Amino acid sequence: MECQFKMDQETNVENLTILWKRIKDNINTVEVVKYINGKDSEILQEMDDNSRMKLLSNELHKGSAILHINNIKMTDAGQYVCIISSHGSDYKVINLEVQAPYKKITTQIRDVVNSFGETLKEVSCQSFGYPEAQVNWTVDKENHTLAHNISYILTADRLFNVTSVVRIPATSYRKLTCSFWNGITHNATSLSFTISENVKAKSQEWKMLLASFTILIVIAFFLTAVVYVSGQYRRFYQIGTCFYMKRDNASSTRNFPSVYIRSQSENTIVGKYFTLSFT
Numbered sequence: 001m002e003c004q005f006k007m008d009q010e011t012n013v014e015n016l017t018i019l020w021k022r023i024k025d026n027i028n029t030v031e032v033v034k035y036i037n038g039k040d041s042e043i044l045q046e047m048d049d050n051s052r053m054k055l056l057s058n059e060l061h062k063g064s065a066i067l068h069i070n071n072i073k074m075t076d077a078g079q080y081v082c083i084i085s086s087h088g089s090d091y092k093v094i095n096l097e098v099q100a101p102y103k104k105i106t107t108q109i110r111d112v113v114n115s116f117g118e119t120l121k122e123v124s125c126q127s128f129g130y131p132e133a134q135v136n137w138t139v140d141k142e143n144h145t146l147a148h149n150i151s152y153i154l155t156a157d158r159l160f161n162v163t164s165v166v167r168i169p170a171t172s173y174r175k176l177t178c179s180f181w182n183g184i185t186h187n188a189t190s191l192s193f194t195i196s197e198n199v200k201a202k203s204q205e206w207k208m209l210l211a212s213f214t215i216l217i218v219i220a221f222f223l224t225a226v227v228y229v230s231g232q233y234r235r236f237y238q239i240g241t242c243f244y245m246k247r248d249n250a251s252s253t254r255n256f257p258s259v260y261i262r263s264q265s266e267n268t269i270v271g272k273y274f275t276l277s278f279t
Contacts, residue, residue, distance in 0.1 A: 003082030003092050007063035010087065014038035017085040018055060020067045022078060023093075029081065033067060035060075074098050074130050074158030100159055102129035102180040105191040111170060119170040121195060125178035126163045128155070133180040135164035140175050168195065 003020075020033035033055045034041040040055065056066040065084060069076055077098040083091045105127045112122045125135065137146040146166045153161040164178060179190040 001067045001069075001080060001082075001094050001096060003065040003067075003084065003094070005063050005065065005084045005086070005090065007061065013060045015086060016060065017083075018060075018065050019083040020053070020055065020065075021081045021083070023081060024078070032080075035065075072098060074100060077158075098130070099182075099185060100128070100130040101182065101185070101187060102127040102133050102162070102189045104128075105178065105180065105189060107178075107191065107193060109195065112167070114167075120167045121170050122165060122167050123176060123195065124163055124165045125180075125191065126161070127180050127189065128159045128161055129180065129182070130159055131182070131184055132160050133162050133182055135162065136179045136181065137164070137166055138177045138179075146176075 014037055016035065017037070018033070018035040019031060021029040021031050023029050032053045035055050035057065040057070052070040052072075054068055054070075056064075056068050059066050065082055067080065067082070077096055080094050080096060081091055082094065083089065105125055108124045108126070110122050112120050114120055127133070132152055135148065135150055137148055139146060146168070148164050148166045150162065150164045153163075155161055162180065166176075168174065168176075175192060175194045177190055177192040179188050181188045
C-alpha cells in the first residue's frame with residue numbers, strides 16, 4: 001500500500017514522522033509501522049502478523065510511504081491509515097481487500113453403498129480460497145452437469161474450505177471436470193480426471209451371471225429328465241405284456257412263446273399275436 005506526500009527542498013527525510021496504523025472494530029487502531037527522524041522505531045507487537053509488515057524507507061525520497069506486507073493473508077484485510085508529519089500533518093485511509101484464488105484442487109474417490117444396496121463411486125473435489133466459490137461438474141466435456149453436494153468451512157486463516165461431492169455408478173468410465181468459480185474476480189480453476197471402470201465389481205457381475213446361467217441349465221435338464229421318465233412310465237403302465245411258455249413232456253412238439261395282450265380293465269385275454277410250433 002502506498003501513501004504519497006509532497007517532497008521539496010524544505011522536506012528532509014530524516015525529519016519525517018510516518019505512522020501506519022490498522023483500524024480495528026471501526027474505532028480502535030493498532031500501530032503496525034513507526035518511522036521517526038529517519039529511523040524505524042520498535043513497535044510492541046500485539047500480533048505476530050505485524051512482523052511481516054515494514055516501511056520501504058528507500059522509497060521515501062520519492063515522496064512515497066509504502067507499507068510492504070510479506071506473505072499476505074486473508075486476516076490482513078481491512079482499513080489502514082497512513083499519517084505523515086513534516087512541516088504539517090496529513091493522513092490517508094486505505095482499504096485493503098485480499099482475495100485468495102482457488103489454485104490447488106485435490107480429489108478423492110471411494111466406493112459407497114446407497115440405501116438400495118447399490119455400490120457407487122463417491123467423487124469429491126476440494127480447494128481453499130476466498131471468497132466463496134461456486135463449483136460446477138461436467139461429464140466428458142459436455143454441457144451435462146451433475147447434481148452435487150457442497151460445503152463451506154471458514155478456517156482460522158479466513159479461507160474457505162470448499163468441498164463438492166458427486167456420486168456416479170461404480171462401473172462408469174467417464175472423464176469428469178470440477179470447476180471452482182470466483183464470482184468477484186470472474187476466474188475459474190478447473191481439474192479434469194478420469195474415473196476408471198471398477199474391474200472388481202464388473203468381475204463379480206460376470207460371476208453372478210455365469211452362476212445364474214448354470215443354475216438355469218441344471219433346472220432345464222432336470223425337468224427334461226422328469227418329463228421323459230414320466231412318459232416312459234405311463235406307456236409301460238398302459239400296455240402290459242404277459243409271456244408264458246407251454247410245453248408238453250409227452251409230445252415231441254416244441255411250442256414257442258405265445259404273446260398275449262391282456263386288457264387292463266378286465267382280467268381277460270383279448271388277443272393272441274402269434275404261436276410257432278414245429279415237430
